[in-house]
Amino acid sequence: MSHPHTSHSRLLAWIDEVAALTTPDRIVWCDGSDAEWTRLTDELVESGALVRLNPEKKPNSFWARTDPSDVARVEERTFICSADEADAGPTNNWMAPAEMKSLMTELYRGSMRGRTMYVVPFCMGPLDAENPMFGVELTDSPYVVASMRIMTRMGAEVLRKMGDDADFVPCLHSIGAPLEPGQSDVAWPCNETKYISHFPETREIWSFGSGYGGNSLLGKKCYALRIASVAARDEGWLAEHMLIMKLTSPEGVVRYIAGAFPSACGKTNLAMLDPTLEGWKVETIGDDIAWMRFGEDGRLWATNPEFGLFGVAPGTDFHTNPNAMRTLAKGNSVFTNVALTDDGDIWWEGMGEPPAHLTDWKGQDWTPESEAPSSHPNSRFCTPIEQCPILADEYHDPRGVPIDAILFGGRRKTTIPLVTEARDWVHGVYLGATLSSETTAAAVGQVGVVRRDPMAMLPFIGYHAGDYFQHWIDMAKGASGDASKLPKVFYVNWFRRDADGGFLWPGFGENSRVLKWVVERLDGKADAVETPIGHVATPESLDLTGLDIDPAAVEAVLRVDSDEWLAELPQVTEWFEKFGDKLPAVLWAELDALRARLADA
Numbered sequence: 001m002s003h004p005h006t007s008h009s010r011l012l013a014w015i016d017e018v019a020a021l022t023t024p025d026r027i028v029w030c031d032g033s034d035a036e037w038t039r040l041t042d043e044l045v046e047s048g049a050l051v052r053l054n055p056e057k058k059p060n061s062f063w064a065r066t067d068p069s070d071v072a073r074v075e076e077r078t079f080i081c082s083a084d085e086a087d088a089g090p091t092n093n094w095m096a097p098a099e100m101k102s103l104m105t106e107l108y109r110g111s112m113r114g115r116t117m118y119v120v121p122f123c124m125g126p127l128d129a130e131n132p133m134f135g136v137e138l139t140d141s142p143y144v145v146a147s148m149r150i151m152t153r154m155g156a157e158v159l160r161k162m163g164d165d166a167d168f169v170p171c172l173h174s175i176g177a178p179l180e181p182g183q184s185d186v187a188w189p190c191n192e193t194k195y196i197s198h199f200p201e202t203r204e205i206w207s208f209g210s211g212y213g214g215n216s217l218l219g220k221k222c223y224a225l226r227i228a229s230v231a232a233r234d235e236g237w238l239a240e241h242m243l244i245m246k247l248t249s250p251e252g253v254v255r256y257i258a259g260a261f262p263s264a265c266g267k268t269n270l271a272m273l274d275p276t277l278e279g280w281k282v283e284t285i286g287d288d289i290a291w292m293r294f295g296e297d298g299r300l301w302a303t304n305p306e307f308g309l310f311g312v313a314p315g316t317d318f319h320t321n322p323n324a325m326r327t328l329a330k331g332n333s334v335f336t337n338v339a340l341t342d343d344g345d346i347w348w349e350g351m352g353e354p355p356a357h358l359t360d361w362k363g364q365d366w367t368p369e370s371e372a373p374s375s376h377p378n379s380r381f382c383t384p385i386e387q388c389p390i391l392a393d394e395y396h397d398p399r400g401v402p403i404d405a406i407l408f409g410g411r412r413k414t415t416i417p418l419v420t421e422a423r424d425w426v427h428g429v430y431l432g433a434t435l436s437s438e439t440t441a442a443a444v445g446q447v448g449v450v451r452r453d454p455m456a457m458l459p460f461i462g463y464h465a466g467d468y469f470q471h472w473i474d475m476a477k478g479a480s481g482d483a484s485k486l487p488k489v490f491y492v493n494w495f496r497r498d499a500d501g502g503f504l505w506p507g508f509g510e511n512s513r514v515l516k517w518v519v520e521r522l523d524g525k526a527d528a529v530e531t532p533i534g535h536v537a538t539p540e541s542l543d544l545t546g547l548d549i550d551p552a553a554v555e556a557v558l559r560v561d562s563d564e565w566l567a568e569l570p571q572v573t574e575w576f577e578k579f580g581d582k583l584p585a586v587l588w589a590e591l592d593a594l595r596a597r598l599a600d601a
């Protein structure tokens with residue numbers, strides 16, 4: 001059956017099935033054109049869902065406010081519906097796929113009444129990749145369509161490339177707010193019942209009830225991490241929650257670094273770093289997701305499958321991330337749950353002195369005397385990555401870049417030194433698997449509690465975390481047995497504090513000094529002290545030129561205190577016990593070896 005837009009019979013059959021179930025008033029095929037963006041954003045402004053910003057401040061850009069109940073990913077409503085419950089593992093919510101599908105089918109029944117169902121063909125990664133990773137999102141949210149155009153390659157070009165039989169990940173999304181005839185819409189329709197469900201064996205995603213980013217832009221966390229991590233396990237590659245950066249030394253030597261950090265560690269700030277060290281240059285390839293596979297040369301090649309940046313707004317400003325601010329200044333962006341200035345620009349906490357008056361993320365008047373912040377802690381900017389002034393040319397190369405170093409990082413007041421090099425690959429996997437970070441206000445729960453967040457992937461591993469650790473161990477075999485081709489693994493912590501609670505390390509652009517040490521370790525140049533926890537930088541081995549820092553602070557930020565580390569071991573044991581016999585034995589061995597080294601120290 002041919003159709004004006006495609007002759008892909010499986011796609012057409014799926015669309016017919018979903019339309020029959022959700023009963024939208026109309027179906028619109030998205031072509032990803034500027035004309036379509038204008039139509040969509042005009043409609044959204046008309047309906048009150050978006051406010052157009054002052055073109056002189058941010059051209060072609062918009063301010064959105066969600067329902068206060070729909071402001072973040074809903075981890076407790078996120079499910080991995082593997083055929084076998086054991087495959088979801090202890091870090092995921094599970095429901096039998098058939099049960100979840102029959103339950104959600106009833107939720108979708110008539111859910112798009114009165115609305116438009118948009119067909120959003122998209123591709124994670126370049127269209128000219130060897131095997132492009134296609135998806136099609138069916139959604140009743142024009143906000144999602146506009147955001148997907150920024151975050152993914154989306155539209156007619158993708159449909160053409162898909163031809164009539166390419167594989168694609170079906171992504172079904174409904175905000176779950178049917179409109180009765182004559183009923184007027186609310187600015188942010190959603191449903192108090194939310195399900196974000198993944199079906200790994202059939203590679204499908206069903207999302208219901210939330211319009212918010214990670215729950216509704218299904219190409220990102222749902223596809224490029226949870227579903228992709230399952231495909232990566234089966235096919236021998238890695239889908240990771242990592243930034244990718246290009247680092248060039250003053251001598252012109254280029255190194256590529258991937259980094260995994262939980263939220264509130266400044267991953268985007270690091271990905272777009274403005275180095276303070278003279279002559280060093282950072283260019284950005286990605287700030288959130290890295291797909292990594294071994295090339296014929298035995299090296300690990302990484303690509304960024306995304307087409308935009310979906311960053312946390314508060315804390316982003318010209319001091320912490322000047323390149324993000326320059327990206328946003330070019331416009332073509334959507335800002336969600338930030339504050340609106342009286343002259344039609346956006347503002348959020350961390351941007352220096354607040355204006356005398358703002359409209360806050362709840363649409364209410366805000367002044368500097370207001371108790372609550374003007375912007376929600378999880379408020380976001382959504383902006384085209386091609387606007388980033390330091391985007392590396394390699395971003396567009398379907399081969400990606402060969403990774404020289406992997407950084408794992410967390411937010412810890414104590415215990416973890418500024419930078420440590422892993423003893424080898426397995427020890428590096430141990431560091432990633434035991435990565436810990438203190439919770440902050442941006443996430444739910446109390447502030448300052450140490451949580452394990454393995455490879456910063458805890459909410460995104462699409463299967464049993466024990467199998468995931470085993471997969472990381474097994475990846476070393478992909479380096480065609482030549483360990484020298486594997487990336488070196490490092491563990492960093494920008495957030496160690498002194499006895500008075502002050503930060504020991506200035507962070508931000510000064511982190512370029514740590515990156516220099518990492519590169520020099522790759523070249524076998526920089527010095528390190530052998531400690532029970534790995535090779536730790538010495539104060540002398542860091543280039544502190546021009547940095548006004550107390551030598552005692554440098555000592556303190558690099559210190560390895562055996563008592564502090566011995567105190568960590570019971571937590572690691574308790575963490576590892578969650579995975580039972582699926583925890584690779586080599587990781588128990590690493591823990592035992594660490595305990596023995598600490599005892600000798």
Ligand SMILES: C=CCn1c(=O)c2[nH]c(Cc3ccc(NC(C)=O)cc3)nc2n(CCCC)c1=O
Pocket residue numbers: 264265266267269270271273315320494495503505506507508509511
């Ligand atoms: C590449 C930068 C990484 N990075 C950091 O390296 C970093 N370090 C800190 C802690 C810190 C905060 C303020 C200062 N201020 C002054 C003046 O030194 C210093 C360190 N905060 C940091 N942040 C912000 C975290 C919240 C998203 C951060 O992103």
Ligand SMILES: [Mn+2]
Pocket residue numbers: 241288
């Ligand atoms: Mn992320």
